Amino acid sequence: xxxxxxxxxxxxxxxxxxxxxxxxxxxxxxxxxxxxxxxxxxxxxxxxxxxxxxxxxxxxxxxxxxxxxxxxxxxxxxxxxxxxxxxxxxxxxxxxxxxxxxxxxxxxxxxxxxxxxxxxxxxxxxxxxxxxxxxxxxxxxxxxxxxxxxxxxxxxxxxxxxxxxxxxxxxxxxxxxxxxxxxxxx
Amino acid sequence: xxxxxxxxxxxxxxxxxxxxxxxxxxxxxxxxxxxxxxxxxxxxxxxxxxxxxxxxxxxxxxxxxxxxxxxxxxxxxxxxxxxxxxxxxxxxxxxxxxxxxxxxxxxxxxxxxxxxxxxxxxxxxxxxxxxxxxxxxxxxxxxxxxxxxxxxxxxxxxxxxxxxxxxxxxxxxxxxxxxxxxxxxxxxxxxxxxxxxxxxxxxx
Numbered sequence: 001x002x003x004x005x006x007x008x009x010x011x012x013x014x015x016x017x018x019x020x021x022x023x024x025x026x027x028x029x030x031x032x033x034x035x036x037x038x039x040x041x042x043x044x045x046x047x048x049x050x051x052x053x054x055x056x057x058x059x060x061x062x063x064x065x066x067x068x069x070x071x072x073x074x075x076x077x078x079x080x081x082x083x084x085x086x087x088x089x090x091x092x093x094x095x096x097x098x099x100x101x102x103x104x105x106x107x108x109x110x111x112x113x114x115x116x117x118x119x120x121x122x123x124x125x126x127x128x129x130x131x132x133x134x135x136x137x138x139x140x141x142x143x144x145x146x147x148x149x150x151x152x153x154x155x156x157x158x159x160x161x162x163x164x165x166x167x168x169x170x171x172x173x174x175x176x177x178x179x180x181x182x183x184x185x186x
Numbered sequence: 187x188x189x190x191x192x193x194x195x196x197x198x199x200x201x202x203x204x205x206x207x208x209x210x211x212x213x214x215x216x217x218x219x220x221x222x223x224x225x226x227x228x229x230x231x232x233x234x235x236x237x238x239x240x241x242x243x244x245x246x247x248x249x250x251x252x253x254x255x256x257x258x259x260x261x262x263x264x265x266x267x268x269x270x271x272x273x274x275x276x277x278x279x280x281x282x283x284x285x286x287x288x289x290x291x292x293x294x295x296x297x298x299x300x301x302x303x304x305x306x307x308x309x310x311x312x313x314x315x316x317x318x319x320x321x322x323x324x325x326x327x328x329x330x331x332x333x334x335x336x337x338x339x340x341x342x343x344x345x346x347x348x349x350x351x352x353x354x355x356x357x358x359x360x361x362x363x364x365x366x367x368x369x370x371x372x373x374x375x376x377x378x379x380x381x382x383x384x385x386x387x388x389x390x
Contacts, residue, residue, distance in 0.1 A: 003245070011205070055221045057249060057250055057259075058222065058250055072199045084378055088378070088379060096382065177379065178379055183372050185372065
């Protein structure tokens with residue numbers, strides 16, 4: 001039956017909501033090959049009979065279907081990448097990068113650049129303060145070693161696993177989102 | 187509201203819609219179809235003879251029907267879960283029916299079927315909207331009252347659209363609770379990051 005490989009991709013996309021699994025190059029290639037074969041079959045049949053019959057119509061429907069599946073798969077991944085920029089920050093973890101294919105990497109970098117230049121133009125960091133802040137300082141617990149950070153007034157804080165700090169909110173919001181710190185209610 | 191971003195039917199990229207259009211529709215072949223014997227897996231003729239009955243995915247049927255208005259290749263029937271008998275069951279008590287079993291995308295598929303059948307389309311449309319209306323109350327009710335209990339028992343009978351609404355309802359409830367207990371200022375780890383960390387923990 002036609003269109004099965006494409007469906008496999010879509011099912012894979014439906015399964016993975018919160019993570020990005022490796023780009024399924026193999027099945028994508030198979031889908032493309034199937035589509036190309038269908039296209040060639042249609043071309044030869046049209047050349048032979050010069051009429052559009054049922055089999056051509058069906059093959060054409062399968063081509064459109066494959067196209068839709070492929071594009072939906074790619075679109076799903078690009079959407080994921082976009083959310084990842086907001087959740088992980090500008091730099092992706094190494095293990096995540098390995099799951100991307102070359103053009104996706106390029107997309108991510110370009111998206112990064114576009115976002116950065118926009119934020120420069122408007123003069124604010126849009127990724128900060130997603131929700132209206134309630135207080136300037138928050139209490140955080142360090143969940144993994146992160147080295148030193150410097151606050152706006154020049155104080156250097158060592159983020160060592162297990163320690164707890166009272167820090168300016170805007171400084172650590174990103175780190176909390178990235179899972180380095182944990183916001184605790186005092 | 188992230189789940190609603192990829193809404194259903196007119197959205198070309200909608201994963202849900204692609205899966206819904208994969209559902210099978212019973213059809214009867216109206217004219218001999220050349221070189222399409224492979225569609226009927228039981229027989230191994232080259233051509234598909236007139237009068238053969240088989241089941242095709244919805245997108246195949248739609249593709250074969252729409253291209254040429256002057257002649258139709260297929261006589262389209264309705265899947266039995268949308269036939270009158272099942273519609274009567276639906277109207278008797280919509281709450282007990284296992285919609286997930288009847289096709290995980292029951293409503294979406296039903297909406298596509300309306301376009302397909304002139305005679306029964308209207309009845310299908312009425313049936314699914316009535317079913318949805320009476321089930322929605324239950325979904326709303328249970329999603330507002332089981333914020334952190336195991337919801338598998340409740341959701342197992344729901345179709346995918348209903349599950350989405352249920353999840354959204356739970357989220358609203360949680361948001362309301364957070365507001366009432368003054369916890370809205372709390373920053374938490376992003377969903378994807380948390381997932382990533384869980385995965386990584388398995389390697390260590």
